[in-house]
Amino acid sequence: MGSVTATVGPPTDAHVTPWFRTFGAIVAAGFRRHATYRQAAVAGVVTNTVFGFLRCYIFLAATGAAGTVAGYDRAQLGTFVWAGQGLLAVIAIWGWTDLADRIRTGEVAADLLRPVHPVTSYLAVDLGRAGFAALARLVPPLVVGPLFFAVYLPRHWATVPLFLVSVLLAVVVCFGCRYLVNATAYWLQDVRGPMILWTLGSGVLAGLYFPLGFLPGWLEATLRYATPFPGILQIPLDVLVERESMPTNLGLVGLQVVWAVLLLALCRLVQRRAERRLVVQGG
Amino acid sequence: MNVIEMDGLRKEFTVRVRAGVLRREKRTVTAVDGVDLRVERGEMLGYIGPNGAGKSTTLKMLTGVLMPSAGQARVCGLRPVADRTRLALRIGVVFGQRSQLWWDLPLRESFDLLRHVYRVPAGAHAARLTRCRELLDLDAFLDTPVRQLSLGQRMRGELTAALLHGPEVLFLDEPTIGLDVVSKQAVRGFLAELGRAGDTTLVLTTHDLADIERLCRRLVVIDHGRVVHDGSIAELHRRYGSRRMVVAELDSALPEPPVLPGAPVQRVEADGRRLVFALERASVAEVVAGLAGLATLRDISIVEPDIEEVVTRLYASERKGPLLTPGV
Amino acid sequence: MEVRGALRAYRSLLGAQARSQAAYRTSFVVDLVGNLGATVFDVVTVLVIFGVTRELGGFTLRETLVVVGLSSCAFAAADLLVGNIERLPRYVRTGLFDAVLVRPLAALPQLLLMDLPLRKVSRAVFGLAVLLYALASAGIDWTPGRVALAVVAPPAGVVFFASVFVTTATVSFYWVDSGEMANSVTYGGRDFTSYPITVYGGWFRALFAYGMGFAFVSYHPALALLGRADPLGLPSWVGWASPGVAFVAATVAALAWRVGIRHYRSTGS
Structure with missing residues (x-):
């Protein structure tokens, strides 16, 4: 068993393997649970497709005679919009209130009794959900879009793998933000305020309503480096359409890693504070 | 005079059942399978049956919420679906697990609202409310928002809400479900009082046979959408040898x-x-x-013979086959 | 007498809804602000897009703002009055729908009044403000006809969007999980009407603009107000068709609602 002491369990195989097995099992359960909502997925795909048409036409109209706008050509905008519509469901940008609901009803106490840390288990469920969404929601717009619009196909061999990594990180970053927003329920009676702020802010700051490149340069840079929002949508999409060079793209994904780690750490911190409060005040 | 008439009343639902990965099959489920019943003014009718027997579906057809697939129903001489709004003025409905009240408002305000909704003259409204307040002991929580009421208090509120427009027929779907013993007694006592007065017809579905024993002289047992007994409780015992x-x-x-x-x-x-x-x-x-x-x-x-036991035996024998002839 | 009684009943339902919402004062204020934000961002999006282009589909920012104003004013007001009908599946699930059916009033007005989202008032006011600003700054050559159109077109748009909300909500009588799909026509329609339809192309434009009639909410009235010929070639009187189109839409919605309720009654979903 090696050097296992009473206080510190170093990450030996004996600890890590079961941890991964548990994590994997929760991911798989999350996937299966969401796979049962097939009709809702169909309805969602139809909606994403309609908005894909709308946004695509509007952004293309902005390219004017030059055929480019803010560093995107028409094909790049096509890919940006349609992949973005697919990603919306993968990152689950809106509508996740599971944690807040469980806090409000007090069911969250059951989560604390489990041997897995709440942040970890919610993240695992969310990754499972994202996995199903990647199949059911990301693929259809990527198929439909090119039938009606010119789209950009990545040229560098490393772009697609990097995009997939970036999407995974986007799910984690988005999850971290949603978890924090939901966790305000530990302190607030009604979480609609934070929820509304999140819904409004995330859509516009993540690059859904318009590519952030449409904003003045200083504002885009501030958003990029000082907030996690571009990391949930804009960065993966920019990586996919190769708006910038490969080294820059690697840097952007690195930025996502930083935000993912920061946010998860913050989630754990908030969770610990909340638990202490629960223990002291008895909910 | 018959207040309620049902002739060959029937309700079928089409449900889609998953039969393979993409294939779906339509299947027809008969919830109510040809019910004929007459209920006279002032009767108190207990309508019982196991889960999914068609009790609530029947009630929904009588109140105009659902349209019968076949057969017809008349309540107060009106066709429930076609004359829905006119009928609504003459009946009261309590769905045990659903509320007629305004969740965020004090009970008193819900009552006041219903006065406008049902266009009840202020005098008649006040008189009925006073009577309900006395009989159901409402005063302690009349100014409490409904969401803060206990289930028992809420049910007393629901009963009042259903009666404020002076309905000729009161339909109650599981009025005692989930209530504690004291509240159950209060609700039963109130309904018994209402029945004694004799001008309100009462139709009550329930799981709790004690409701029936306490309130209803006439008992209709329904199973698989069919009436399997219609008569007094004593007759039920006699027929099924309890x-x-x-x-x-x-x-x-x-x-x-x-x-x-x-x-x-x-x-x-x-x-x-x-x-x-x-x-x-x-x-x-x-x-x-x-x-x-x-x-x-x-x-x-x-x-004394246990009605629960009789009914259990009744359901069991129904399932086995036509050992017993269905009720009239 | 009968009608007056019913009106008084509806007014009471509205009052009850107002008092219910007043019970959550803080949330109400938060929602008021949040809902304002949603419409503000719609307008901001248009401004940002005009930050990178001088023209959109052949229209300048000032001209486009008239389109935006007509659209957001109509949508926000319709959303306030009728938008919550998208919660129909919830009404069915919680039994509110059955409760409404056993009362002596029409079902649709009851549902709308009992769940009227007063917090959306802020959006409607903002939408109106945008419209007024756009009309004032677009350099419109005001004639009596144009004044009349400016008065008639927004309510026609409200009726049109309200009809769209009701029609799409009836889909959930047949398909309970269809929730999000209605958004593609309601919110999709709002986005569609926020830009001149010259921006769109092909069958997609034909479907939304004339198949569903969204072109008559903002685009054609805006052309008539601005005195511009339609780049797509329709005559200028088409701008006046919006009340007629709204009437047709309302008829379709009423029909869809009736058929939907009948279906509910025969399936008891």
Whole structure:
């Protein structure tokens, strides 16, 4: 068993393997649970497709005679919009209130009794959900879009793998933000305020309503480096359409890693504070 | 005069069942399967049956929420779906698990709103509310928002809400479900009082047979959408051979259970010191006399037939097949 | 007498809804602000897009703002009055729908009044403000006809969007999980009407603009107000068709609602 002491369990195989097995099992359960909502997925795909048409036409109209706008050509905008519509469901940008609901009803106490840390288990469920969404929601717009619009196909061999990594990180970053927003329920009676702020802010700051490149340069840079929002949508999409060079793209994904780690750490911190409060005040 | 008439009332639902990965099959489920019933003014009718027997579906057809697939219904001489709004003025409805009240408003305001919704003259409204306040003890929580009421308090509010426009017929779907003993008593007492007055017809579905025993002279048992019994509770016992029991406590056990004519032993308990006899032809006196010669009696008690048991047996025999002829 | 009684009943339902929402004062204020934000961002999006282009589909920012104003004013007001009908599946699930059916009033007005989202008032006011600003700054050559159109077109748009909300909500009588799909026509229609339809192309434009009639909410009235010929070639009187189109839409919605309720009654979903 090696050097296992009473206080510190170093990450030996004996600890890590079961941890991964548990994590994997929760991911798989999350996937299966969401796979049962097939009709809702169909309805969602139809909606994403309609908005894909709308946004695509509007952004293309902005390219004017030059055929480019803010560093995107028409094909790049096509890919940006349609992949973005697919990603919306993968990152689950809106509508996740599971944690807040469980806090409000007090069911969250059951989560604390489990041997897995709440942040970890919610993240695992969310990754499972994202996995199903990647199949059911990301693929259809990527198929439909090119039938009606010119789209950009990545040229560098490393772009697609990097995009997939970036999407995974986007799910984690988005999850971290949603978890924090939901966790305000530990302190607030009604979480609609934070929820509304999140819904409004995330859509516009993540690059859904318009590519952030449409904003003045200083504002885009501030958003990029000082907030996690571009990391949930804009960065993966920019990586996919190769708006910038490969080294820059690697840097952007690195930025996502930083935000993912920061946010998860913050989630754990908030969770610990909340638990202490629960223990002291008895909910 | 009949307040409610149902002729061959029938309701079918089409459900889609997953039959493979993408294939779906349509299947027809008959919830109510040809019900004929007449209910007279002032009657109190208990409508019972197991889950999914078609009780609530029948009630929904009578109140205009659902359209019958076949057959027809008349309530107060009106067609429930076609004359829905006119009928609504003349009936009261309580769905046990659904609320008619305004969640965030004090009970008093819900009542006031219903006065406008049902266009009740202020005087009549006030008189009925006063009576309900007395009988249902509403005063303590009249100014509490509905969301803060206990289930029992809320149900008392629901009853009041359903009666404020002076309905001729009151439909109650599971009015005592989930209530504590005290609230159940209060609700039953109130409904019994309402029945005694005699001008309101009451139709009540329930799981709780105690509701029926307390309130309804007439009992309709429905199973698989069909009426399997329609009559008094006593008739039900008679038809399905439910018997009173005599429980005899003896000082010491007998070597073997005694044979008494007309009163077979049903159970032997407490190591033979407690014997349960079913009264078939024998009277209680005959059983006591017969036993007295064989053993020392410590105690004797008589158990009335249990309606729950009868109904369970009724459902079971219905399932097995046509052992019994369905009710009229 | 009968009608007056019913009106008084509806007014009471509205009052109850107002008092219910007043019970959550803080949330109400938060929602008021949040809902304002949603419409503000719609307008901001248009401004940002005009930050990178001088023209959109052949229209300048000032001209486009008239389109935006007509659209957001109509949508926000319709969303306030009728938008919550998208919660129909919830009404069915919680039994509110059945409760409404056993009352002596029409079902649709009851549902709308009992769940009227007063917090959306802020959006409607903002939408109106945008419209007024756009009309004032677009350099419109005001004639009596144009004044009349400016008065008639927004309510026609409200009726049109309200009809779209009701029609799409009836889909959930047949398909309970269709929730999000209605958004593609309601919110999709709002986005569609926020830009001149010259921006769109092909069958998609034909479907939304004339198949469903969204072109008559903002685009054609805006052309008539601005005195511009339609780049797509329709005559200028088409701008006046919006009340007629709204009437047709309302008829379709009423029909869809009736058929939907009948279906509910025969399936008891």
